[in-house]
Amino acid sequence: MTAIIKREMYSYFCSPLAYVIMAIFLFFSGLFFSLICLGNNTSELSYVFSNMFLVTIFLTPIMCMRLMSDEKRLKTDQALLTSPVSIPSIVLGKFFSACLLYLICMSIFLIYGFTLSFFTTPKWSVIICNCIGLFLLAATFIAIDIFLSSLTESQMIAAVTGFAAGLFVYLLDNVANAVTVSFVSKALNAVSFLTHYQNFTVGLLSLADIVFFLSLIALFIFLTVRVVEKKRWS
Amino acid sequence: MVEVKNVTKMYGDKKAVDDISFTVKSGEILGFLGPNGAGKSTTMNIITGYLSSSSGTVTVDGCEILDDPKGVKSKIGYLPEIPPLYTDMTVRKYLEFMYDLKRVKLDKEQHIDEVCRLVKISQVEDRIIKNLSKGYKQRVGLAQALLGNPPVLILDEPTVGLDPKQIIEIRNLVKNLGKKHTVILSSHILSEVQAICDRVLIISNGRIVADAETENLSKVLGKSDKLRIQVKGSKSAVINAVESIRDVKSIKTERELSDGIYEFIIEENQNCDVREAVFYKLAENKLPLMLMQSADPSLEEIFLKLTNDTSYAAKREAVK
Numbered sequence: 001m002t003a004i005i006k007r008e009m010y011s012y013f014c015s016p017l018a019y020v021i022m023a024i025f026l027f028f029s030g031l032f033f034s035l036i037c038l039g040n041n042t043s044e045l046s047y048v049f050s051n052m053f054l055v056t057i058f059l060t061p062i063m064c065m066r067l068m069s070d071e072k073r074l075k076t077d078q079a080l081l082t083s084p085v086s087i088p089s090i091v092l093g094k095f096f097s098a099c100l101l102y103l104i105c106m107s108i109f110l111i112y113g114f115t116l117s118f119f120t121t122p123k124w125s126v127i128i129c130n131c132i133g134l135f136l137l138a139a140t141f142i143a144i145d146i147f148l149s150s151l152t153e154s155q156m157i158a159a160v161t162g163f164a165a166g167l168f169v170y171l172l173d174n175v176a177n178a179v180t181v182s183f184v185s186k187a188l189n190a191v192s193f194l195t196h197y198q199n200f201t202v203g204l205l206s207l208a209d210i211v212f213f214l215s216l217i218a219l220f221i222f223l224t225v226r227v228v229e230k231k232r233w234s
Numbered sequence: 235m236v237e238v239k240n241v242t243k244m245y246g247d248k249k250a251v252d253d254i255s256f257t258v259k260s261g262e263i264l265g266f267l268g269p270n271g272a273g274k275s276t277t278m279n280i281i282t283g284y285l286s287s288s289s290g291t292v293t294v295d296g297c298e299i300l301d302d303p304k305g306v307k308s309k310i311g312y313l314p315e316i317p318p319l320y321t322d323m324t325v326r327k328y329l330e331f332m333y334d335l336k337r338v339k340l341d342k343e344q345h346i347d348e349v350c351r352l353v354k355i356s357q358v359e360d361r362i363i364k365n366l367s368k369g370y371k372q373r374v375g376l377a378q379a380l381l382g383n384p385p386v387l388i389l390d391e392p393t394v395g396l397d398p399k400q401i402i403e404i405r406n407l408v409k410n411l412g413k414k415h416t417v418i419l420s421s422h423i424l425s426e427v428q429a430i431c432d433r434v435l436i437i438s439n440g441r442i443v444a445d446a447e448t449e450n451l452s453k454v455l456g457k458s459d460k461l462r463i464q465v466k467g468s469k470s471a472v473i474n475a476v477e478s479i480r481d482v483k484s485i486k487t488e489r490e491l492s493d494g495i496y497e498f499i500i501e502e503n504q505n506c507d508v509r510e511a512v513f514y515k516l517a518e519n520k521l522p523l524m525l526m527q528s529a530d531p532s533l534e535e536i537f538l539k540l541t542n543d544t545s546y547a548a549k550r551e552a553v554k
Binding site: 002003004006007010011014015074075076077078079080081082083084085086232233234 | 245279282283284285286303304305307308310312314316318319320321322323327331332334335336337378
């Protein structure tokens with residue numbers, strides 16, 4: 001697994017991809033930070049974090065699009081699958097490498113926190129809670145996008161379906177409100193990423209939200225493993 | 235060392251590999267020979283655990299692929315048809331990655347150096363793989379298979395796309411590797427398999443149609459009973475002269491070369507040698523013989539011969 005993480009990090013940072021992603025992340029988080037915090041004279045980072053939802057939707061598919069699809073296209077999966085490594089550790093290795101890249105992007109929030117500390121004492125606990133929330137959200141999208149990437153040999157299809165999935169999840173609240181059948185609407189609200197994520201941004205660290213994201217991650221990693229395994233049998 | 239038992243692989247309705255069984259002894263170099271689409275790569279992919287068989291078992295050094303996939307995979311070095319190279323990495327970085335992936339427990343630096351020297355890629359170690367020529371890519375693929383000195387090497391068409399000098403080098407290398415490793419290699423070139431392998435399996439339509447030691451291969455394939463001759467002179471005179479020889483079954487004109495030289499194919503009766511008779515007969519008729527050689531059956535002819543075996547064809551029909 002560590003070998004795979006190392007390779008994926010090498011491939012991220014030996015191509016412009018990692019730098020482009022970090023630059024986009026930096027630009028938008030910086031924009032939100034200066035508009036919301038510096039512009040409004042507030043130390044409240046929560047609004048910045050809730051806006052990061054959209055940025056995450058657009059960055060994670062690009063981070064993950066080639067992770068599984070390229071292996072199939074370039075036939076390098078033959079090397080992975082004939083090495084003494086289990087399929088779950090291959091998938092986990094790829095998942096963690098994308099998570100690691102996102103964590104590196106997120107480290108910029110430390111600087112925003114320090115910037116605020118010149119003016120006031122920031123609520124570090126709220127910032128940390130926000131960071132945990134954003135990271136869990138991104139990790140969930142990464143798991144979904146890796147799954148989508150494993151279904152195709154084309155990076156483009158992986159990316160586009162990733163965007164679509166992200167956008168759909170984003171719009172789930174509106175769909176839930178439009179549905180008149182109350183139990184369907186309730187069920188949709190219960191799986192709304194936005195609702196679960198917003199609990200983090202207001203500083204609520206609840207077990208239910210953490211379990212929600214963790215179980216989705218586990219589900220999609222499991223599905224990815226099954227997709228890779230299925231290829232052997234068909 | 236490697237035991238394949240009743241392995242069948244279905245792709246949907248199509249049988250890619252049809253009930254194949256064979257064993258490879260330790261230290262043996264086994265050649266898979268067959269036309270494209272015969273099931274060579276599929277069989278190799280099943281042995282290495284990349285694909286699963288629809289039925290049947292594969293055992294490598296006592297480990298069963300389904301019970302102990304990691305055990306089997308750690309004993310095999312595999313060079314697939316398309317070398318599995320991460321083209322964005324340098325050769326060195328790639329080999330280091332594969333070393334880690336295979337969990338080799340040798341001295342890392344020294345072992346990679348040794349493998350690079352063996353396949354002669356030391357001078358390109360720091361280059362990015364996508365900039366290398368096909369021959370070097372093939373060698374990097376081979377280096378990857380050699381990492382960790384696995385007891386079994388499986389090489390899928392290792393000499394495809396190489397220039398003649400590289401082909402000879404790779405052949406010699408594989409031959410040397412055969413002294414320490416058990417090697418299974420595939421090819422669709424008969425002479426290549428003959429040059430490297432101790433034993434040959436001929437596969438056609440997913441079935442083994444011949445299994446022989448290389449020395450006995452000609453017996454299995456059957457002696458050539460055709461002669462190719464080039465004669466200067468009139469076409470009909472040559473045909474009349476040759477047809478009068480007792481053991482000649484038939485003669486037919488192949489093509490006209492330059493200046494009234496014609497090429498003919500003579501078919502002789504089984505177990506007869508008409509070369510001397512042809513020579514004297516043509517000399518008698520003042521027809522200068524420019525060339526005479528046995529018309530070796532081409533691989534296609536061998537396949538036709540082997541796969542057109544009527545009993546086998548009938549069996550297949552019955553199965554359908």
